Amino acid sequence: MTDAETAAAIDALVYRVKARDKAIRDGEDHPDAEPFALEFLTALRGQGWRPTPAKATVPPLHAPPLADKRSRDEELAAVRADMEARAARDRAAREAMAREGAA
Secondary structure, eight states: OOOHHHHHHHHHHHHHHHHHHHHHHTTOOOOOHHHHHHHHHHHHHHTTOOOOOOOOOOOOOOOOTTTTTSOHHHHHHHHHHHHHHHHHHHHHHHHHHHHHHHO
């Protein structure tokens, strides 16, 4: 939503554009587009507007769980240890099944 000053500026510009368009349609003498645009920007600057460089906003990346508590190396070490423990359990289960089958 716009505030009252912005709405008033929009209304003023719409009025000026419509009056200029009407003059063009009626074949009347009308000001050139460049001074018209310059007048508009001068009025904006008089109200405090200043051009600013556009900035791309990039959403922040989501950090993995515990990223703020553990370093990457610690996280990888924990994953590696978990994988090794699971592999050891699987080997032990296979060896137990092989012994039972041989007996």
